[in-house]
Amino acid sequence: MRTQEQYPIDVEAIREDFPILDRQVGGDIETPGEGPDDTRPLVYLDNAATSQTPKPVVESIVDYYYGYNSNVHRGIHHLSQEASVAYEEAHDRVAEFIGANGREEIVFTKNTTESLNLVAYAWGLAELGPGDTVVLTEMEHHASLVTWQQIAKKTGASVEYIRVDGDGRLDMDHAAELIDDSTAMVSAVHVSNTLGTVVPVGDLADLAHEHGAYIFVDGAQSVPTRPVDVEAIDADFFAFSGHKMLGPTGIGVLYGKEHILEEMQPYLYGGEMIRSVTYEDSTWEDLPWKFEAGTPVIAQGIALHAAIDYLDEIGMERVQAHEELLAEYAYDRLSEFDDVEIYGPPGDERGGLVAFNLDGVHAHDLSSILNDHGVAIRAGDHCTQPLHDKLGIAASTRASFYVYNEKSEIDALVDAVDDARQLFA
Template structure:
């Protein structure tokens, strides 16, 4: 387990909710921010606030240096070959939409196939639905195993020579399943398809090496990995990005503008139209520094241990169902569950009254809810600042909720 001193870096955790010390178990939705990220944002706005790339004055140079330094930190964090392959975007959703609208529109035609799975977040379903409708393509789904994992055999059955795009989440935001992306990428490439990875739930929790995975695109968000909201990353292989057209046009991304035609800047700036997300990028760079100081391997180990402890403790509660792999080694640090016939929103409300924050609903994964044969679930998601004591508080809160609704019903 990580040192409990890590909690002291997160000022928001030092408060009471409804008269109880806060236990924050909703990091899969958004993580809390350490003081050094808050300070990085404050320092930019207090000392360096200026637009980037365009100016020659000192503030503009300092802002540009901070912005581009953050890009290089991202490059190193995911082991991209070049900063040209790192595009700053608003988040995972925007990045996935950009791939669908730019690469997808140019490379997918009538009768071609796009392959995803039943566990995908809506952000990795709807862009492909829209592309398939526009192009007359076929959207295909890989079914899941009973424990919510993916079988490579089923992946091979679904991907064919007509498949142009395979887009799969690295880690499920509901089941916690960690998918074999490297092996799936090999299968996709053997059929000439490109591999798109939704890394929103992976980037905060485990070390990502895009060269080792050999994926063609990777999307992730800063706000789930201790960074600010409104900043995310699209990684793409340089040769693919060079052949793609921007989908947003305007200032910053242009090289030359004539009356009737224009040309674009080189990578990565041709995809960053308008004033970029300067403060967000600088904050993301500070978040990466913070995570690297802890060590991604240490973070992954901590979460596996905490998820294992949570599943063990939660399994002691009669009538509580846990979804996803029961092997903590196959899942990230979250436990999604339902308590008897109690609606997850009611469970979450009782927990909140005791200072415990969990998520309840369909988690932007309605096809998966249908596959699980439930309308919604509750989810406790852990991060570097959570401890076994937090899990114990959760279990105590669930026992209180169970007793309360047993009396009510």
């Protein structure tokens, strides 16, 4: 029996919706449940990569496939109409959740990466050229950094990077220097997936707009963990993924201001996104469908709706409070070791993750030892290789938390790290 703790949310009740958290791990992977007695309870601390999926979300997928599985916008029959309504309502629900004006501003993609590529190709190839600058931060995920880097090469534009200081905070004075009249796009992560830094994207939006530039916000780590209002931020584009917020894999969201999306041309063509076709030319469907070519992510979109309902029932303010409580607790516990280096701002100034290294132990080796203790974490460069190069490290170990995690699981992480310290002493 776990010790009851005072949390902003009812963790015990939430955990009942996640059967996977009752798993024992270790032993014989080939024949789970038949291995030796050295299995351990699963401690899942890899939520920044992918969160687990609660029963109501899984049930929404089953209901679709068992009850009204059909393509959308293509059939007069009852199943198609029912699926179309559910799919369109999912767009409405996402718009409401992030403060958008309506479904016209919500495009479903496969993930945040595809959302970034959509804007880079549909807007960037048409609008960028020699003399234009795209301004990123040094803590960008590869989905942003690599995409804009390659688009710049194709268009002759240049890419510049806002510095991150020694405490993992964004240097806003440097941002004000870089963002000028040559800037066409500012693309910034909202919450760093490595440092946990919460970037003042609203201030960056103000700087961008003062110089006639657009801003793209990567919200992959923010939308799952805190209230987000895209209008309050004044983001021109904003993207996130369902699989990091209790939803299924294969569903991402691109928010774009309606007037910008109207001006953009699609970069994927085919069925679903057209209004009329002749042998000579074609015209496009209304927003958001002109950007959703082919059979869309129907089941995933419906399940994302269910995931948002689940999070809203908890309350995003309480989700954020829980994340911050666990992040600060993990930061403080790991700080007890003088041979553990933690990256990013202090524990009370970060999102719900902590990246660290144990002196003399490669992150992959540490991850393997933690796995032997049943603790699932991430090890590597977390798709921020240039940031790791700046930090002077090849890789780091990252623990990330969500609504079903408890302090006792962080204690298990710390105990496992201590065992590794003894092993390598």
